[in-house]
Amino acid sequence: MIALRGLTKRYGTTVAVADLSLRVEPGLVTGFLGPNGAGKSTTMRMVVGLDRPTAGTALVGGRPYGSLRHPLREVGALLDANAVHPGRSARRHLLAMARSNGIAASRVEEVLAAVGLAEVAGRRAGAFSLGMGQRLGIAGALLGDPGVLMFDEPVNGLDPEGVRWVRELMRSLAAEGRTVFVSSHLMSEMQLTADRLVVIGRGRLLADAPIEEVLGGPQERVLVRGRDLPRMLATLPQGARVVGEPPGALVLSGVTAQQVGDAALAAGVAVHELTPQRASLEQAYMELTAGSVEYTSGRKS
Numbered sequence: 331m332i333a334l335r336g337l338t339k340r341y342g343t344t345v346a347v348a349d350l351s352l353r354v355e356p357g358l359v360t361g362f363l364g365p366n367g368a369g370k371s372t373t374m375r376m377v378v379g380l381d382r383p384t385a386g387t388a389l390v391g392g393r394p395y396g397s398l399r400h401p402l403r404e405v406g407a408l409l410d411a412n413a414v415h416p417g418r419s420a421r422r423h424l425l426a427m428a429r430s431n432g433i434a435a436s437r438v439e440e441v442l443a444a445v446g447l448a449e450v451a452g453r454r455a456g457a458f459s460l461g462m463g464q465r466l467g468i469a470g471a472l473l474g475d476p477g478v479l480m481f482d483e484p485v486n487g488l489d490p491e492g493v494r495w496v497r498e499l500m501r502s503l504a505a506e507g508r509t510v511f512v513s514s515h516l517m518s519e520m521q522l523t524a525d526r527l528v529v530i531g532r533g534r535l536l537a538d539a540p541i542e543e544v545l546g547g548p549q550e551r552v553l554v555r556g557r558d559l560p561r562m563l564a565t566l567p568q569g570a571r572v573v574g575e576p577p578g579a580l581v582l583s584g585v586t587a588q589q590v591g592d593a594a595l596a597a598g599v600a601v602h603e604l605t606p607q608r609a610s611l612e613q614a615y616m617e618l619t620a621g622s623v624e625y626t627s628g629r630k631s
């Protein structure tokens with residue numbers, strides 16, 4: 331578990347992280363979201379002792395990172411995939427990390443195979459592609475078989491197969507009972523991967539909840555396309571509302587797809603499409619962070 335209490339970081343007059351208190355629980359994938367500059371990387375860096383909090387605490391398994399004897403066995407982190415000596419091979423890089431943390435050299439071969447780098451492990455890390463660098467960073471995080479894992483933008487630069495691999499890896503690490511804390515700007519990917527979400531903006535906590543709650547619960551919308559839709563509206567149950575009118579269709583809330591289908595049948599209206607629509611995380615995220623975006627393009631929409 332990761333526990334933050336009143337965690338605060340200032341750089342001069344910039345408040346990067348402001349009084350953040352939360353727990354990242356084991357057995358779940360917790361997504362960490364926020365606009366550029368929101369303070370995600372700074373928060374993660376403080377958890378692993380790379381930055382000193384101005385105030386507050388960050389604990390891993392109940393202890394400060396600095397007091398862990400073999401930190402890589404407690405918490406693995408992918409924070410900056412470029413933080414590898416470019417002249418070193420992937421294998422030598424991992425062997426050096428293993429040695430300093432009392433980890434068996436055989437584990438290096440295991441993680442190289444797990445991330446798909448076994449065949450290129452002898453090559454200079456400096457010649458790696460962005461995606462290979464990410465895989466090497468993930469290998470480093472997994473090296474000590476830790477109970478807590480943090481990944482800052484792990485799918486950055488990965489191809490679709492790699493993105494899917496990361497998703498499955500996160501899910502399986504959580505299923506093994508580990509704590510998985512992962513930041514990303516890819517909302518569609520987070521929607522598929524995370525159980526819980528922590529959203530911050532300008533260093534402050536905006537949401538800390540199960541993903542379903544952030545998405546606004548199970549109230550579905552239903553898109554219906556067909557002929558004579560206005561005729562059908564009269565037969566819908568009470569509570570049904572039209573919330574959108576894309577060309578040739580209606581978007582309804584307050585009813586299920588089944589109720590809409592039944593109402594259409596009762597009204598003798600031909601239906602060409604009937605689709606339940608879930609709120610997208612992107613939409614929910616945009617609404618949550620609307621007031622906290624630091625860097626915006628000039629265009630207003």
Ligand SMILES: Nc1ncnc2c1ncn2[C@@H]1O[C@H](COP(=O)(O)OP(=O)(O)OP(=O)(O)O)[C@@H](O)[C@H]1O
Nearest residue numbers: 341344345346364365366367368369370371372373
């Ligand atoms: N070493 C530093 N010196 C001064 N300011 C810093 C430093 N590191 C981060 N900041 C500032 O702290 C704020 C938070 O930055 P941080 O990198 O943690 O955000 P982030 O949420 O990870 O952003 P992104 O999504 O763009 O990676 C920003 O305003 C940033 O400019």
